[in-house]
Amino acid sequence: MTPPQAHTPVQSGSARIGLGIVEFIIIIALMTASISMGIDSMLPALPNIGQSLAVANPNDTQLVIGVYFLGFGICQLFFGSLSDAYGRRNILLGGLAFYTVTLFAAAWSGSLTALLVLRFIQGVGAAAVRITTLAIVRDCFGGREMARVMSYVTIVFMIMPMVAPFVGQVIVAHSNWQWIFIALGIASAALLLIAYLRMKETLTDNERLPLSVSSVISGFKTVLTNRVTCGYMIGLTLFTGVICAYIVSVQQVFGEVYGLGEWFPTAFAATAAGTAVAQFANGYFVRSFGMRRISHVAMIIFTVLGAFGYVAGSAGLPSFLFTYVLISVMLMMFAVITTNFMAISLEPMGHLAGTAAAITSSISTTGGVLLGGIVGQMFDGTPQPLIAGFTIFGALTIAATLWAEKGKLFTHPGDSPQLEPGMGHV
Template identity: 65%
Template sequence: MTAQTKSGPAVDEGSARIGLGFSEFVITMALMTASISFAIDSMLPALPHIASALHVEKENDAQLVIAVFFFGFGLSQLFFGSLADAFGRRRVLLAGLAIFTVAMLGAAWTESFTALLILRFCQGIGGAAVRICTTAITRDCFGGREMARVMSYIMIVFMLVPIIAPSLGQAVLFFGDWSWIFVLLGGVGAILFLWAALRMRESLPQAERQPLSLASVVSGFSTVLTNRITCGYMIALTLFTGVICAFIVTVQQVFGTVYGLGDWLPLAFAGTGSGIALANFGNGQFVRRFGMRRISHAGMIGFTILAALIFLLSLGGKPPFLITYLGLTLLLMMFAVVATNFTAISLEPMGHIAGTATAITGFVSTTGGAILGGTIGQMFNGTVQPLFGGFAVFGAVSLVAVLWAERGQLFTHPGDETALDPAAGHM
């Protein structure tokens, strides 16, 4: 199918807009996005090795290898969103992949923890460009429930990475030192760069591009912050980003220090990743039938209740490993459907400035989430109380934000059935 642009010429719709079939589109976008997850999760078994090799004094400071990536990833999204709307998605995507690759290879040869953190920040910057462009390309090609469906399928492939990334990192450590993980990641970035350069067309027609100026950024912020739906769900998404950040920065200590899993960490982490992949598959199957809001609102409420129950249990002592593990797996499954659908809902009114809106919501949610998750990580005290207590608080506050966005109405909204007009959700 084709559609008419503002200037008249017809353009392809769906995945054909960038010259790919549907399955190839999903796999390509998923692998691009998964490179970010791979850059985070493959580090988990290496954190103690990095801390030892680079003489890190405080145990909790090793978390910075993860947290600094999130900060670079979050802070730079605003910049790349405006560039993607002004110059097109493809150029910015290629630039981001180049930064990601070079910073990875540079980190392989660093001998300073400070230098490593700087390079991790740069890796996050490159990852931000990839994230912004893949989301904006998806929004260029699809809308409404179809976008939620496509994003769910992308997330299935994306979440297969946590299943294998820690194990792959552990395997690299078996044959060499931690620096070879960065060499591997740099190779992945180079392959993705070549694939994008050779296979993908531009998704944003010239006539639909926005001028690059401070005024456009300010206007974008104004549009996002004055749209009740986008702003409310962005706040909730920030809190759920804090959930995944808190989990990732502390999972090595929870499984390793609290429960003594040691080399079993990759297998335990793979189980939680499998649950997330399963949840996204289910979301992709059922979202068109039940709607984004019914699924995500139910997940949000269930998440909050379960996190609060396990926190209360932990006040009486260390919960049995099986309860903690199954609880985390279920919580992350609910996180998956909440985050996927909240992202789609927040962007639905923003089709006319998809790149800028993606950048602004990503900037706020990722930076805010990194701060919230990092705070929970620094509160680690040898128990699971900070993690589950933080989860419960994040879930409760996100519920308040969604109630505000939906004017007190949960589970249904007219915008879940049809594309929202940009002005429909204004305050």
């Protein structure tokens, strides 16, 4: 039997993984950032990729982003269960290895089809990294300490959409798009080496759960039969469609319709900064006003703005300033909505919150990618399809929320001190 004192370092925060707190945060943040870099650094290169691979329909280059999201969304659920059964380190190393190899391989793609296959596998590897890093943080920390660590990690994740397009722009300006994949591959290989040398397993043998199909099915049943969880998951799916439609279309809208050229990364970064500001503001005001009041107001504002923008665009191409401010404000609402919707959806789940989070994230990401991809494929040389998609998704989210809340917006019994049976504080 292991002496009691051998358990002491395992239970003490970052020491559980064998790292100091600063090194722990930096490594986890960089691994999380590598996922975002795999998306946003591609945006300035999409026209170059299309020309290089002789893509007939420019809209097809959107799939370079879309299939990555698809692989990422589908596989999150599986890696959650696998990491619970076989440990975090094994799944993390395997995911980083997949990610690294396919990044290098993508640089030698000779066709769009080959590139898309590799991008899907990159998304699979990214899902393994995302799920295991979250699980590692949860293994090592709890309560306020976990929130503190995740806040630092989230700051880095928010910075990446501001930096990544500049990196891609610099690379395509001085070389070709293949070097983006090579640079990302080198960074991922370095992270793989660091993880192998520095990170220990955080899930002990006695904490592991047997891999069971029945447990996954039971989790799906619980999520899909709870009105609040299911309703807000539908909203999350629709708003994942919003961000996916934006990401796959933004280069064409800003770069081609409005001819931003080398200013595209700056415009993209400023919009990302706006969503970061919205996230921080939400964190400040949510204690005073509650998740439902803030998110319900935000989704109504989002939908009204979308309808206004579509009507304005029907009279002719709006100015860049009008379209840019409209989209930026709508994405700020998006940030507020998704943050609160995820928390609300997990309220009724109690001890199943981990399983429910994996199921909700997997369904909303996969469904959102498909919906966003449909909107992206409708690009016609104007912002109208994107704005129309935003508006429709917003209206459907209002309907789903009304269903979840039995027709009552802005408040809920769970917001008051007296909670419904089976519900808990987030």
